[in-house]
Amino acid sequence: MDFKSIEKKWQEKWDREKSFKAVDFHPTKPKYYVLYEFYNISGNLHMGHLKGTVPADALARYKRFKGFNVLFPIGGDAFGLPAENAAIKTGIDPHEFVANGMKKVLDQSKRLGLSFDWDRTICTSDPEYYKWTQWIFLQLFNHGKAYKEKAKVNYCPHCNTVLSNEDSQGGKCDRCGNDVVQEVRQSWFLKMREYGDKLLANVERIQMAENLKEAQRNWIGRSEGTEISFDIFNNKDQKVGKLDIYTTCVETVYGITFVALAPEHSLLDKLKDNIENWKEVEQYRKKTALRSEFERMSDQKEKTGCKVEGLYVINPANNRKVDLYLADFVLVGYATGAVMAVPSHDQRDYEFAQKFSIPFIQVIEGDTSKMAVEKKEYLAKNSKLISSAEFSGMPVKEAKEKIADKLIKMGVARKKVNYKMTDWAFNRQRYWGEPFPIIICPHCGEVALSEKDLPLVLPKVKDYLPNSNGDSPLSKATEWVDCKCPKCGRDAKRETDTMPNWAGSSWYWLRYIDPHNNDKLADFEKLKYWGSVDCYTGGTEHITRHVLYAFFWQNFLYEIGAVPTRDPFIRKMGSGLVLDSEGKKMSKSSANGVSPMEVIDKYGTDVTRLHLHFLGGYEDNTPWTYDGINGITAFMDRVWSLQDMIKGKEISKEHSYELASLNKKVSDDYENLKLNTAISALMTFVKKVKEDKFITKEELRQFLIFLNPLAPHITSEIYERVFDSQILDQSWPTYQEKDLVKSVVEIVVQLNSKIVSRMEIFATMSNQEILEQVKNNQEVASLLQGKTILKEIVVPGRLVNLIVK
RNA sequence: GCCGAUGUGGCGGAAUGGCAGACGCACGGGACUUAAAAUCCCGAGGUGGCAACACCGUAUGGGUUCGACUCCCAUCAUCGGCACCA
Numbered sequence: 001m002d003f004k005s006i007e008k009k010w011q012e013k014w015d016r017e018k019s020f021k022a023v024d025f026h027p028t029k030p031k032y033y034v035l036y037e038f039y040n041i042s043g044n045l046h047m048g049h050l051k052g053t054v055p056a057d058a059l060a061r062y063k064r065f066k067g068f069n070v071l072f073p074i075g076g077d078a079f080g081l082p083a084e085n086a087a088i089k090t091g092i093d094p095h096e097f098v099a100n101g102m103k104k105v106l107d108q109s110k111r112l113g114l115s116f117d118w119d120r121t122i123c124t125s126d127p128e129y130y131k132w133t134q135w136i137f138l139q140l141f142n143h144g145k146a147y148k149e150k151a152k153v154n155y156c157p158h159c160n161t162v163l164s165n166e167d168s169q170g171g172k173c174d175r176c177g178n179d180v181v182q183e184v185r186q187s188w189f190l191k192m193r194e195y196g197d198k199l200l201a202n203v204e205r206i207q208m209a210e211n212l213k214e215a216q217r218n219w220i221g222r223s224e225g226t227e228i229s230f231d232i233f234n235n236k237d238q239k240v241g242k243l244d245i246y247t248t249c250v251e252t253v254y255g256i257t258f259v260a261l262a263p264e265h266s267l268l269d270k271l272k273d274n275i276e277n278w279k280e281v282e283q284y285r286k287k288t289a290l291r292s293e294f295e296r297m298s299d300q301k302e303k304t305g306c307k308v309e310g311l312y313v314i315n316p317a318n319n320r321k322v323d324l325y326l327a328d329f330v331l332v333g334y335a336t337g338a339v340m341a342v343p344s345h346d347q348r349d350y351e352f353a354q355k356f357s358i359p360f361i362q363v364i365e366g367d368t369s370k371m372a373v374e375k376k377e378y379l380a381k382n383s384k385l386i387s388s389a390e391f392s393g394m395p396v397k398e399a400k401e402k403i404a405d406k407l408i409k410m411g412v413a414r415k416k417v418n419y420k421m422t423d424w425a426f427n428r429q430r431y432w433g434e435p436f437p438i439i440i441c442p443h444c445g446e447v448a449l450s451e452k453d454l455p456l457v458l459p460k461v462k463d464y465l466p467n468s469n470g471d472s473p474l475s476k477a478t479e480w481v482d483c484k485c486p487k488c489g490r491d492a493k494r495e496t497d498t499m500p501n502w503a504g505s506s507w508y509w510l511r512y513i514d515p516h517n518n519d520k521l522a523d524f525e526k527l528k529y530w531g532s533v534d535c536y537t538g539g540t541e542h543i544t545r546h547v548l549y550a551f552f553w554q555n556f557l558y559e560i561g562a563v564p565t566r567d568p569f570i571r572k573m574g575s576g577l578v579l580d581s582e583g584k585k586m587s588k589s590s591a592n593g594v595s596p597m598e599v600i601d602k603y604g605t606d607v608t609r610l611h612l613h614f615l616g617g618y619e620d621n622t623p624w625t626y627d628g629i630n631g632i633t634a635f636m637d638r639v640w641s642l643q644d645m646i647k648g649k650e651i652s653k654e655h656s657y658e659l660a661s662l663n664k665k666v667s668d669d670y671e672n673l674k675l676n677t678a679i680s681a682l683m684t685f686v687k688k689v690k691e692d693k694f695i696t697k698e699e700l701r702q703f704l705i706f707l708n709p710l711a712p713h714i715t716s717e718i719y720e721r722v723f724d725s726q727i728l729d730q731s732w733p734t735y736q737e738k739d740l741v742k743s744v745v746e747i748v749v750q751l752n753s754k755i756v757s758r759m760e761i762f763a764t765m766s767n768q769e770i771l772e773q774v775k776n777n778q779e780v781a782s783l784l785q786g787k788t789i790l791k792e793i794v795v796p797g798r799l800v801n802l803i804v805k
Numbered sequence: 806g807c808c809g810a811u812g813u814g815g816c817g818g819a820a821u822g823g824c825a826g827a828c829g830c831a832c833g834g835g836a837c838u839u840a841a842a843a844u845c846c847c848g849a850g851g852u853g854g855c856a857a858c859a860c861c862g863u864a865u866g867g868g869u870u871c872g873a874c875u876c877c878c879a880u881c882a883u884c885g886g887c888a889c890c891a
Contacts, residue, residue: 169887211809215886218808223890247891260891303889329889339891347806348889376807420890544886614829615817621884628817628830634844635829677819680828687828748824753872755824793871798823803871 003604003636007713011110019728020060020115022071024526029069033530034060035509035569037538037546038075041101041123042082045108047578047586047612047624048539050596054609055575055618055673056537057114058709062670064115065705065732071530073512074109074116076102078125080501081159081175084432087464094432095460098125108597113605113712120515124504125432129511131455132521133503134437136553139560141438141448145191146426148446152264152333153425155183160466162187164425164500166219166545188436188497189423195552196220196419198566202551207571209619212543219544221420226250226404228340228413230259230313230322232267234274241271243313246335246416249375250407251400253317254388255342255363257353260305260325262332263288268308276310281326288328303352304328315340316412317403318389327352335418347372363388364396424549426500431464431473433498441485441492450486458498472496506549507557509533509568521562533569537618537673540574547572573673576621578612586624594624606711607632613675613710636714638686639707643722645689648696655699658688660739666706667732675710682707697722702733741797749774750801756783767794774800 014020023029036056039049060072076098083094083101102123109116122129140146154163156173162185167174192199203216225248232241245259261267263285268275275281284306305327313322329348330339343353344362350372353360365383366373373383382395391399407413427436437449437456449456459480467475474496475481485492507521513530514522547569554568580586586593599608611632616622651659662685669678685703689695695703701723708715708727719727741763747770749757757779761770771792774780784804791803 209810211811211885214809218887221887221890225891245891249891327889329891331890334890336891339889341891346889346891348891351889418890420887540885617818620811620818623817625817625830631829637844676817677828680819683828746824750823750872753823758824791871793823795823799872801823801871 003606003714006717007111007113007605010713010716011113014115015110015118018117018119020064020070020072020117021119022073022117023069025529026069029067031530032060032063032068032070033509033533033535034063034070034072035512035533035536036072036074037536037542038077038505038508039105040080040082041076041078041098041105043101043104045105045112045596047594047596048575050112050609050612051578051618051622052537052539052575053109053112053114054613054710055573055675056535057112058670058675058678059535059673060115061709061712062667062732064728065708065730067731071120071512072116073120073122073515074106074114074118075120075122075508075512076105076124077501077505077508078102078123079130079433079499079504081432083125084430084464087432093460094464095125098123111597111600111605113609115712120512122508122511122515124501124508127455127457128516128518130434130504132511133434133499133507134449134454134456135451135521136507136557137434137499137503138437138448138451138454139562140190140556141446143556143560145194145556146188147191148186148188150184150186151189152182152184153187154180155185156180160470161429162425162427162497164502164545165422166424166502166548167500169544187425188427190426190552192424192548192552193419193421194423195555196222196417196421198555199421199548199551202555202567205567206569209574212540212572212574215543216548219421219548221418223248223418225416225418226407226413227336227416228253228316228407230316230340232271232311232313232324234271235276235310235312240274240311241267243267243338244336245338245340246418247340249342249345250404250413251385251391251396252342252345252363253315253340253403253407254385254391255344255361256315256320256322256340257343257361258323258325258341258349258356258358259313260327260330260339260341260349260352261308262330262337263306263326263328264332265326265337268326271311274310275308277306277308281306281308284326291328303348303355305352305356307356316407316410323358325352325356333422334420343372344368345372345374345378347374361387421548424552426503427495427497428500429466429470429472430498431458431461433501434458434503435474435498436495438495439483439485439492440495441488441490443490444485444487444492446495447485447487447492456494472498474498502546502549505546506553509536509550510554510557510563521557524562524564528564532565532567534571535673536569536572537575539577543574574619576616576619579621579623581624583623599629603629603633604636604713606714607636610635610679610710614679615676617676618673635683635686636711638690639711639714640718642686642689642695642700642703643718645693645695646697646700646722647694649698650696651698651702652694652696654692655689655696656739657742658685659699659702660735662706663702663733663735664740670709679710682710701730705730705733745797747797748799749777749780750799751780751783752803753801756780763797767796770794770796770800774802 034056036053060070063070078098083097086092086097087094154168156163158176158178168180171180173180199220203213225246227244227246230243231239232243234240305325308324311324315322341349343349343360362368364378364385378396382397385391385394385399391403435456435458439447441447459477461477463476464473466473481493483492483494510522514526517523550568555566557563558566578586611629662681665681666678704715704719716727743763744760745763746758746760748755759777787804789802789804793801
């Protein structure tokens with residue numbers, strides 16, 4: 001049997017007949033939206049793509065049999081580095097690179113037998129698409145959620161571009177892996193921090209693995225605390241300013257012995273004239289400026305700092321004078337960039353105080369002789385306060401609230417929530433991205449284009465490198481850059497930075513719903529019909545970037561009435577990685593990589609699909625190996641040979657139980673993307689049929705449908721041959737609950753939890769009847785002689801356990 | 806350091822608190838074959854025993870339970886996330 005020609009035949013047929021077209025507003029079928037994280041257009045598909053697409057495909061095919069109107073689309077994430085780098089290296093126009101790349105991955109997808117609705121294919125670098133990415137940016141801008149500001153941003157000197165925090169995790173550029181530095185630059189930001197609580201609510205609502213949820217919560221980094229205002233005085237005891245400090249440990253306020261500021265803190269410049277050791281302060285600031293924030297964060301051993309002479313603050317809780325220090329462990333980007341330091345109860349403060357001989361005031365019970373007694377410890381023990389005025393002797397948990405109340409009543413403090421997540425640095429000095437629909441006018445500032453001028457098309461250029469002054473490559477396209485201000489009509493220039501490649505992926509699932517709409521990002525009624533994505537598959541590496549961005553934009557679009565729901569996805573299934581022989585992630589760049597196309601050429605698509613997913617669960621990492629693929633090939637041969645074993649028409653009594661439980665098993669497994677156990681259940685059924693040396697026509701029919709989501713080609717072929725009709729026209733077989741119960745079952749008989757016997761009983765028997773049969777059993781009866789039964793445990797269909805003495 | 810997930814044969818991996826190791830791979834034996842491959846049949850967690858069988862076994866140590874891979878506590882290891890976050 002020639003799998004290759006069979007697979008080709010069916011792939012061409014599906015393509016020709018648009019077999020997997022989703023229907024808007026289907027009159028009878030309920031909708032189901034399956035999404036796979038679209039392709040980054042960079043080259044060929046790799047094994048990782050199989051790991052994510054095939055389970056989604058199986059789910060989509062299963063749901064169609066189940067009578068759902070399934071939307072299962074695909075597209076290309078095309079802006080970004082691969083195309084830009086190819087352009088720089090080889091001079092190929094990124095437009096062309098992407099067009100070729102798209103064709104390649106779509107063709108390869110067809111060879112994988114994926115049942116996408118090809119008519120909805122989108123590509124983020126297509127002006128018809130990015131018109132709406134720009135439109136969303138305009139809305140963000142017009143609603144005050146996008147702003148341009150001179151601020152410290154992550155910058156990759158290797159790629160010559162600004163990066164977001166999400167793109168600089170661990171201080172490394174997400175793209176090139178080189179160290180990221182921090183620079184003050186004019187940058188665009190989206191007010192993502194403002195959405196912290198809403199994103200957390202999305203995290204709670206979505207169905208997703210706990211470790212992924214936790215990663216997102218960590219990234220958002222919400223904390224609740226108190227912000228306290230400290231008055232600042234000069235050495236003539238004149239009040240010269242105010243300093244706000246955020247703390248989550250207000251209970252330690254009586255233990256403050258110094259206050260530490262981030263070296264970059266703007267207060268220093270304001271109070272420069274009062275600072276007696278300005279030279280020293282300036283030097284320290286310069287020194288820390290040379291080290292990136294990442295360096296400072298990773299270097300935790302040696303505390304460095306600098307005392308600020310001539311200024312002090314007053315602790316409002318007890319009116320104590322407190323010295324002021326600069327310390328590079330204080331980060332300017334978090335909270336107010338200032339810390340109230342309590343050496344006895346914070347290990348960092350402890351080390352800093354030791355180094356600078358700052359006194360300690362212990363305010364909570366515990367042994368602070370070797371290290372600080374920190375929050376975690378004293379909260380767990382609910383220790384008592386000491387040396388804290390009227391709060392001394394109070395348990396921490398109570399004191400925490402009472403002290404906060406007191407300070408709030410005094411008017412020097414307020415409750416505050418903080419996030420580690422920052423606003424999204426949204427501009428890149430790149431050619432291959434969405435141009436900002438913004439004109440920079442020397443008189444009016446940043447002026448938004450009007451919606452009717454969208455899309456603002458990216459001009460074709462010859463030179464893809466950034467300007468030597470660090471400006472974006474687009475700055476060289478002067479004809480495009482020079483324009484008139486829409487507000488005042490005078491000469492102005494376009495924004496020449498482009499959007500990050502995450503922009504296009506932050507809303508693409510919405511566009512699939514109405515991909516060719518010229519008036520709206522998608523028709524609202526269609527958005528309502530398709531709703532949230534029911535199941536979103538893809539890798540886990542984007543969980544703190546793409547998925548959070550997706551939550552952010554969907555919330556915003558919901559708030560401006562552009563979409564009907566706050567939740568982009570109902571369920572997110574994170575797929576594991578395919579590992580190479582070294583145990584490393586297999587990707588296109590991996591040296592030990594195996595191309596899915598090469599496996600398909602040798603073994604066929606169906607076998608390849610089954611083999612990879614038989615190796616391990618969807619969420620687990622799968623070490624790739626050819627070992628075992630022969631077993632899959634043999635299984636498929638056996639499936640093929642079922643055609644020659646048909647005897648009888650309807651479901652036989654020999655197989656009714658097996659068929660019904662197979663139905664239940666694979667249904668559950670497809671729903672949960674557990675393809676490995678679905679495959680083993682299918683194998684077990686074939687084994688049983690082979691043993692019995694027959695299969696009835698109806699049994700084969702159902703079996704083919706059960707296998708079809710995994711092995712769509714061969715099952716389509718056999719179906720056509722045997723039944724002279726199309727498998728895709730069939731619906732999922734149903735079964736009766738009674739078929740799930742074997743009429744006769746073997747149970748285990750235990751005496752004092754030890755197996756002593758096995759016997760067959762009728763499944764319909766009551767517990768009483770079972771017990772009777774067990775006790776009447778000769779073998780058991782002899783063992784029971786002279787013993788008293790203390791307890792009888794019956795687990796229907798499984799076992800009887802008699803506790804005797 | 807904090808948080809999360811995971812830990813089962815030679816290997817990949819199965820098991821709503823109820824016969825651990827399903828389903829496969831690799832392996833051993835047999836059938837077919839001049840032979841090999843393919844295919845088919847049989848075997849197989851470990852230890853002891855010719856055997857029936859016995860004992861031990863799901864990272865380690867405790868606990869709950871008639872019964873624990875599964876639930877609880879502690880420890881260890883691996884992977885992942887966050888990390889001087891005030």
